[in-house]
Amino acid sequence: MKTLWLIAGAVMSAAGGSAWAQSVAECGPDPVASYVVTYLGEDRFGVAVEHAVPSNRWDLAFFPLSDRPEGQAESVRDLSAFDANGQPVEIAYVGEGGWEIDGQGAVRLSYTILADHGEVDWGADGPGKDEVGDHFDDSYVFAGHAFFLLDWAMPRCAVDVQFDLPDAWQVTAPWPVENGVYRIADSWSLGQNLFAMGEDAARTVQVGGLNLTWLMDKRLGAITPQVERVMAILPQHYRDFWGQAPGNAFSVFFMADTMSDGGAFYDSFAMRIAVPLNRADEINWSHTLAHEVMHLWNQLGRAQGRNVPELEWVNEGFTDYLTIKMASQAGILDEAMTEQRLANLIRRFNLARTLSPEVSIAAAGQDKPANWHLIYGGGGLAALFIDAELSRTDPDRFGAVLRDLQANAGDGYTFETFMDRFDGLTDGLASQVYDWLDMRPSNAEIVQRLGRYGIEAATFGMDEAYVRFEACGDARCAPVFLAAR
Ligand SMILES: [Zn+2]
Numbered sequence: 443m444k445t446l447w448l449i450a451g452a453v454m455s456a457a458g459g460s461a462w463a464q465s466v467a468e469c470g471p472d473p474v475a476s477y478v479v480t481y482l483g484e485d486r487f488g489v490a491v492e493h494a495v496p497s498n499r500w501d502l503a504f505f506p507l508s509d510r511p512e513g514q515a516e517s518v519r520d521l522s523a524f525d526a527n528g529q530p531v532e533i534a535y536v537g538e539g540g541w542e543i544d545g546q547g548a549v550r551l552s553y554t555i556l557a558d559h560g561e562v563d564w565g566a567d568g569p570g571k572d573e574v575g576d577h578f579d580d581s582y583v584f585a586g587h588a589f590f591l592l593d594w595a596m597p598r599c600a601v602d603v604q605f606d607l608p609d610a611w612q613v614t615a616p617w618p619v620e621n622g623v624y625r626i627a628d629s630w631s632l633g634q635n636l637f638a639m640g641e642d643a644a645r646t647v648q649v650g651g652l653n654l655t656w657l658m659d660k661r662l663g664a665i666t667p668q669v670e671r672v673m674a675i676l677p678q679h680y681r682d683f684w685g686q687a688p689g690n691a692f693s694v695f696f697m698a699d700t701m702s703d704g705g706a707f708y709d710s711f712a713m714r715i716a717v718p719l720n721r722a723d724e725i726n727w728s729h730t731l732a733h734e735v736m737h738l739w740n741q742l743g744r745a746q747g748r749n750v751p752e753l754e755w756v757n758e759g760f761t762d763y764l765t766i767k768m769a770s771q772a773g774i775l776d777e778a779m780t781e782q783r784l785a786n787l788i789r790r791f792n793l794a795r796t797l798s799p800e801v802s803i804a805a806a807g808q809d810k811p812a813n814w815h816l817i818y819g820g821g822g823l824a825a826l827f828i829d830a831e832l833s834r835t836d837p838d839r840f841g842a843v844l845r846d847l848q849a850n851a852g853d854g855y856t857f858e859t860f861m862d863r864f865d866g867l868t869d870g871l872a873s874q875v876y877d878w879l880d881m882r883p884s885n886a887e888i889v890q891r892l893g894r895y896g897i898e899a900a901t902f903g904m905d906e907a908y909v910r911f912e913a914c915g916d917a918r919c920a921p922v923f924l925a926a927r
Contacts, residue, residue: 469599475629476602477590481611481639485557485577486519491591496526496547500591503633504539505568514574514588515539517556521591523548541591555589557582565701565714572705572712576697578659581614581640583695585707587633598628607639614644614657616693616709630747636695636710644693650677651687652738658696661717668724669696669731671774676732679768680739683841684848688738694731704730706737708747725779732774733765740764742847745854752857754807759821760844763787766822767829770924777918781909787826788888788899788907790819795882796904803880804857820879823888827875830895832868833923840923843867896921 472494480488505513515535523533526549533551536542559575568574575584586592590603603624605613615637617624626632638644644657647670654673658666673694681687692709699714702723711734715727740761743753750757766787770780794816798806803820806813825840832839846867847860855863864872883891885901892899896912896919911918919925 468597473602473625474596474599475593476604477632478604478606479639480606481608482554485582487555487557487582487589487639488552489555489590490552491550493549493593493596496549497593497596498544498547499540499542499595500551500593501541501587502539502589502591503573503585503587505564505574506538507562507564507568510562512537513539513568514559517558517588518591519554519556521551521553524550551591553591555584557584559584559588565699565703570701570703570705570714571697571699572695572703572714576659576695578661578697579640579642581638581642581657583636583638583657583697583712585633585705585712586635586637590632592629592633594629594633596629598630601626601629601632603632605639610641611639612641612643614638614655614693614695616655616691618691631708634708636693636707636712638695647673649674650679650681652677652681652689653691654694655691656694656696659698661698662696662715662719664719665696665715665724668728672728672731673735675772675774676768677735679772680736683764683768683844684739685841685845688741692735692738702727702730704734706734711735728774729765729769729783732769733762736761736765736768740844740848742844742851742855742860749807750854750856751807751810752804753855753860754810754817755803755821755824756860757807757821758810758817759819759823760825762818763822763825763829767924770920771927773926777911777920780920780924781911781918784826784897785899785907785909787819787822788901788909789905790815791823791879791888792819792885792901792904792907794819803876824875824879827879827891828868828871829923830897830921831871831875833921834895837922895923 474494476492478490482488502514507513510516521533521541523531523543525531525546531543531548533541533543533548557577560571560577564571564574573585574588603626604622615624616635617626638657642657644655646653646655656669689709694710695712697712697714698717700716702716703714705712713727713731716723742760743750743757766780766783769775775783798813798816801813801816803816806816810817829840832843847863850863861873889899898910898912900908911920
């Protein structure tokens with residue numbers, strides 16, 4: 443459940459954020475850059491790029507490893523640059539995944555990418571190959587920012603990519619394509635997405651107004667039915683809850699690895715799943731997958747494509763709670779597993795007392811890795827309590843409130859504008875719950891409050907939490923806001 447914070451940091455330092463000031467209105471009909479990708483054989487790809495105006499700096503994402511100090515840049519070979527007159531110009535590697543040219547800059551680059559990324563253990567002291575690339579079966583998968591040298595200061599206007607690949611090969615990507623030309627919204631959408639090239643055909647399903655494509659390492663073939671179950675059922679529930687589809691296309695890439703995790707990109711997502719496959723691990727990765735797909739809908743804590751740090755508890759906590767709620771309502775989680783998922787929220791909030799003692803829930807987003815438990819546990823419990831309270835009179839009320847918030851997000855919320863509107867829609871309930879959680883109520887108080895909503899809970903020490911839905915006859919009955927529908 444990692445997100446883009448690593449590359450976001452790298453990009454901010456490179457571009458100084460100035461590229462964000464560019465508006466779509468300034469874009470002409472032609473792309474600001476055109477890339478051509480050619481397969482050269484023996485795990486090598488040739489890349490040629492032409493810029494509409496000269497550039498002086500290009501970057502790849504930079505995930506250094508102790509035995510690979512220049513990270514992704516070590517896969518770049520034979521880089522050459524040419525000025526507007528077609529004359530070669532000197533281009534220098536300046537470290538941290540960056541290359542620069544002095545003077546007038548260059549309008550054309552060409553280089554080779556050695557597709558050795560799948561042989562590197564990126565997860566040992568880095569983010570994992572789900573954020574870099576992999577080679578499985580007859581396919582090569584890359585994060586755009588591991589493959590395309592990008593000038594992050596370019597105007598945020600369309601970028602074209604064409605592929606010159608062997609006849610039997612296909613491209614799997616979330617980008618729109620017409621007559622063999624991928625017209626991508628901007629360099630960010632090129633860099634912050636995954637794509638694949640090779641002979642393996644991706645599977646596609648249309649559900650919830652979404653065109654979902656996925657490509658999977660054959661070593662994971664046995665989990666196809668479980669993946670299909672998540673992909674074919676949940677997006678329709680998400681769509682019903684949010685009232686609309688989030689976009690047109692989304693691609694997911696499943697890689698076999700030694701541990702399970704996921705990496706989120708703009709319109710794509712990579713999961714690495716531990717082999718040999720393990721039924722307990724299915725509980726993990728199916729939740730991660732469903733959580734990542736929920737991110738496509740929940741944009742409440744995002745502004746102009748980026749997470750708002752003071753709303754990370756909404757980005758992650760609300761997303762996680764809604765994933766549990768929808769999976770429970772869809773019957774993908776049974777009562778026992780729904781109870782355990784709720785217990786996890788309580789446990790995380792409890793662990794945060796020790797791990798993030800002095801931090802408010804909103805401020806926790808300034809350092810997401812350090813405050814992970816507070817963001818997920820605090821945000822998840824906030825969503826749960828608000829939903830539970832609103833559901834006493836109308837089980838559809840929480841959905842209606844979130845739809846209103848999303849419809850009126852404009853260019854994105856700050857903490858204050860978000861809470862203002864949220865309070866207006868809930869008679870102040872949102873702030874009341876947030877403030878209460880931010881004062882770190884005791885376990886006894888949390889248990890007591892959950893009891894009002896038909897959830898019996900118990901904790902022991904800092905790491906044990908248990909949940910049982912109230913008994914109804916011989917069965918355990920999920921409260922109305924979690925019950926199957
Ligand atoms: Zn997430």
